[in-house]
Amino acid sequence: MNNYLYYRIVSFSLLLSLVFTSCKHDKEHEYHSITDKIEAESKKYKGISTTSHLYIDGLNLIEVTENEITFLIPTRKDKIKSYKCTECHTKPLAKMQSDDIKKAHWNLKLNHANANTMNCTTCHNGNNMDELISITGHKIDFDKSFNQCSQCHQKQYNDWAGGAHGKRIESWATPRASMTCVNCHNPHSPHFETKWPERFNSKKVEIRK
Amino acid sequence: MSDNNKKWFTLNLNSSRHKQTSNSCGCGKNSGGCNSHNEKKEMSDEEFYEAAVDASIGEERNKDGFQQVFDVKMDRRSAFKKLTASLLIGAGAVSSCTSVISSDETKEKAQINWEEQFKGNYKLMNDDEKKATVDRLVRSYQLRTGKNISMSSKNAEDDVLFGYAFNISKCQGYMDCVSACVEENNQDRNSQMEYIRIHEMKDGKGFNFNEADDNYYHEVPAEGHFYMGTQCFHCDNPPCVDVCPVQATWREDDGLVVIDYDWCVGCRYCMAACPYDGRRFNWSKPQVPEEEVNKNQHYLGNRMRKKGVMEKCTFCVQRSRAGKNPACVEACPTGARIFGNLLDPKSTIRWVLENKKVFRLKEDLGTEPKFWYFMD
Numbered sequence: 001m002n003n004y005l006y007y008r009i010v011s012f013s014l015l016l017s018l019v020f021t022s023c024k025h026d027k028e029h030e031y032h033s034i035t036d037k038i039e040a041e042s043k044k045y046k047g048i049s050t051t052s053h054l055y056i057d058g059l060n061l062i063e064v065t066e067n068e069i070t071f072l073i074p075t076r077k078d079k080i081k082s083y084k085c086t087e088c089h090t091k092p093l094a095k096m097q098s099d100d101i102k103k104a105h106w107n108l109k110l111n112h113a114n115a116n117t118m119n120c121t122t123c124h125n126g127n128n129m130d131e132l133i134s135i136t137g138h139k140i141d142f143d144k145s146f147n148q149c150s151q152c153h154q155k156q157y158n159d160w161a162g163g164a165h166g167k168r169i170e171s172w173a174t175p176r177a178s179m180t181c182v183n184c185h186n187p188h189s190p191h192f193e194t195k196w197p198e199r200f201n202s203k204k205v206e207i208r209k
Numbered sequence: 210m211s212d213n214n215k216k217w218f219t220l221n222l223n224s225s226r227h228k229q230t231s232n233s234c235g236c237g238k239n240s241g242g243c244n245s246h247n248e249k250k251e252m253s254d255e256e257f258y259e260a261a262v263d264a265s266i267g268e269e270r271n272k273d274g275f276q277q278v279f280d281v282k283m284d285r286r287s288a289f290k291k292l293t294a295s296l297l298i299g300a301g302a303v304s305s306c307t308s309v310i311s312s313d314e315t316k317e318k319a320q321i322n323w324e325e326q327f328k329g330n331y332k333l334m335n336d337d338e339k340k341a342t343v344d345r346l347v348r349s350y351q352l353r354t355g356k357n358i359s360m361s362s363k364n365a366e367d368d369v370l371f372g373y374a375f376n377i378s379k380c381q382g383y384m385d386c387v388s389a390c391v392e393e394n395n396q397d398r399n400s401q402m403e404y405i406r407i408h409e410m411k412d413g414k415g416f417n418f419n420e421a422d423d424n425y426y427h428e429v430p431a432e433g434h435f436y437m438g439t440q441c442f443h444c445d446n447p448p449c450v451d452v453c454p455v456q457a458t459w460r461e462d463d464g465l466v467v468i469d470y471d472w473c474v475g476c477r478y479c480m481a482a483c484p485y486d487g488r489r490f491n492w493s494k495p496q497v498p499e500e501e502v503n504k505n506q507h508y509l510g511n512r513m514r515k516k517g518v519m520e521k522c523t524f525c526v527q528r529s530r531a532g533k534n535p536a537c538v539e540a541c542p543t544g545a546r547i548f549g550n551l552l553d554p555k556s557t558i559r560w561v562l563e564n565k566k567v568f569r570l571k572e573d574l575g576t577e578p579k580f581w582y583f584m585d
Contacts, residue, residue: 034445034577038370042552042559048368050532069560159585163557164376164565167544173532176557184544192381192543198388200426203401208424 052171066161071176085129093126111189331469358504365463372551379545382429382436389540394511397495404522441487441522442578449479467509475517
């Protein structure tokens with residue numbers, strides 16, 4: 001009888017230990033999915049030592065806050081060849097448009113939307129060439145030209161502010177530095193041209209014959 | 210050797226780092242016969258039996274595999290036998306580096322080769338061992354080519370989990386990424402190895418890989434087509450890691466799936482296990498012209514590979530762990546590629562995952578790739 005009890009205790013404890021050891025709790029399979037893992041582990045996120053300073057510190061950047069997201073973008077005015085524009089455009093545009101004056105910007109063609117929607121003065125302020133102008137007549141700084149683009153391209157603007165449109169500069173780490181619209185798009189002809197691919201793999205063709 | 214707990218054997222030709230321990234004899238053995246300890250008398254039969262049992266199984270339970278091989282206690286006869294055999298084998302290898310007439314450089318080369326041959330798996334190394342092997346590889350490259358490279362053994366940082374997003378409505382099929390990847394990662398120019406594939410797909414047919422072309426050569430973007438790229442997706446539950454018989458590939462803490470090229474035996478199980486065609490094999494010795502070699506390297510990344518080992522995209526570990534974007538992200542002229550830290554709630558990659566409609570390839574396999582696709 002005593003022996004029987006002993007066996008019962010032993011087998012019960014064996015069963016118990018089996019139950020506890022079979023519940024694997026290794027770190028590899030802690031989460032059901034990667035989204036669960038990201039959500040859980042980012043709750044205790046305290047920042048990291050890797051930063052982008054090494055790569056962006058020498059660049060001319062300005063801080064902007066769009067859609068409550070703060071990041072850095074490159075300046076524009078210092079990259080325009082003959083800024084300030086008023087060094088040539090001494091008079092308002094209307095007064096400079098006469099036949100006897102030398103033509104400037106003759107090589108510029110506007111290939112952006114169509115003539116119904118856009119002409120030079122949709123963006124450029126004819127009375128002060130040093131700045132841009134919004135549809136409703138508000139001044140826009142050349143360094144913040146994204147405000148010009150976002151008037152029509154709201155969707156792209158929102159994606160850009162979030163980080164889904166456009167490119168980061170050099171580094172994925174913080175502080176975030178992103179390119180602005182005009183770093184990729186020529187505002188006078190904003191679409192991307194077709195071109196030949198960078199590479200052709202002749203070995204792949206051989207193998208697949 | 211067992212004192213400093215090294216995982217591999219050191220020939221120790223040039224340096225005198227390892228002093229003889231006081232209780233061992235001049236031949237370097239702790240037991241057995243070299244006849245230099247005269248005070249020890251012949252054993253009785255019983256003592257010998259005890260010692261033999263002790264030698265065969267005695268300490269094996271607390272020794273690792275390497276020590277089991279090299280620290281075995283044995284009787285005089287088999288000790289001499291083994292010593293003679295190993296001396297004959299070793300003579301050839303050692304003669305070049307111990308010989309008086311050969312130069313210091315040859316000796317150093319032999320020393321490096323020996324230590325590299327018997328080093329452990331990178332995954333199991335501590336930081337000092339990692340640094341030592343990286344230093345050896347740098348020195349070895351210098352001895353062979355006379356050129357200096359920099360190689361990192363930087364570990365994964367806490368609170369970092371790398372993720373990638375690919376915008377299929379932005380990609381135009383220019384293949385700048387492919388080109389940048391080949392140059393960054395020192396891929397074999399002879400076999401034209403490429404980690405990234407850009408697939409040209411017909412509009413309206415969805416992701417139809419059977420009809421897609423990943424080696425087009427015409428002006429892009431072509432009418433009626435869209436483009437999407439594939440590469441290693443750095444799965445969080447990687448099937449390639451499970452099948453590796455020698456654990457030469459594993460997932461790092463920052464999510465990168467990496468390979469120790471020196472531990473890989475080239476069985477290509479991982480290539481077969483990967484559902485995304487993410488892995489590449491070196492059928493021949495990779496050739497990269499000396500002037501094109503990217504000298505900014507990482508042990509787990511773009512250091513020079515050898516014949517018969519696997520390799521693949523590492524999200525440019527030499528760049529990403531230093532805070533830079535991978536080469537493909539930097540090269541893309543359309544901004545279709547987004548890279549970042551998934552654990553940082555304010556990162557751009559997190560914004561994409563939370564605000565765009567994202568999906569992954571073959572999600573039902575449960576591989577949990579950290580590579581998402583999305584559209585504008």
